[in-house]
Amino acid sequence: xxxxxxxxxxxxxxxxxxxxxxxxxxxTFEDYAIGWFxxxxxxxxxxxxxxxxxxxxxxxxxxxxxxxTISSDxxxxxxxxxxxxxxxxxxxxYYCAFVGSVCSLYEETYDYWxxxxxxxxxx
Numbered sequence: 001x002x003x004x005x006x007x008x009x010x011x012x013x014x015x016x017x018x019x020x021x022x023x024x025x026x027x028t029f030e031d032y033a034i035g036w037f038x039x040x041x042x043x044x045x046x047x048x049x050x051x052x053x054x055x056x057x058x059x060x061x062x063x064x065x066x067x068x069t070i071s072s073d074x075x076x077x078x079x080x081x082x083x084x085x086x087x088x089x090x091x092x093x094y095y096c097a098f099v100g101s102v103c104s105l106y107e108e109t110y111d112y113w114x115x116x117x118x119x120x121x122x123x
Contacts, residue, residue, distance in 0.1 A: 002027055002098040002112040004034075009094060009117030012086055018119060020081040022096030027077075030054075033103040034079040035110055036070065038092035038119075047105025048094070051079060059103050063089075086121045093118050 008020040022034060035050035049060045049070040058070050069082040079096060094117050097110035104110075 001025075004096050004098060004112060004114035006094060006096050006114045006117040009119045011120045011122065014086060014088055014121055014123050016086050016121070017082070017084045018086065020083065020094055020096075020117060020119070022079040022081075022114060024077050024079070024096075024098060027098070027100075029100040031102070032098060032100045034072065035097045035099070035104065035107075036079075036081045036094060037097060037107055038090075038094045039116075040089075040092040043092075045095070045107050046092075047107065049081060050103035050105060052103045057103055059105055061105055083119070086119075088121045088123045091119060091121050 003025040005023045033050050033052045036048040037045050039045040047061050051058045051070045067085045072079045096114045098112040099110045
């Protein structure tokens with residue numbers, strides 16, 4: 001089992017920035033991916049970004065391209081989501097998830113999930 005813990009959420013004004021962290025337990029898979037997803041009230045969960053390990057390939061949802069950047073620190077077993085130029089529509093609970101396979105923005109792909117961290121962007 002892989003455990004994941006998100007942190008870094010909070011309240012920020014539109015145009016501001018936040019950096020989310022996803023600390024995960026050590027994994028023994030040679031290839032795996034960490035994904036970020038979000039779910040706003042009354043909406044379905046949406047794929048935000050993902051990153052492959054070890055090659056570092058990334059993918060982004062259309063709504064965040066050019067504003068969000070995903071990165072990983074494999075020594076610290078942590079994946080980051082730098083969120084810039086935040087908009088009120090980015091308000092959601094953000095989750096990170098693990099899959100022992102390639103990066104995907106489809107939540108059905110993932111096997112393990114964190115508890116989520118709230119991001120609220122005020123206008």
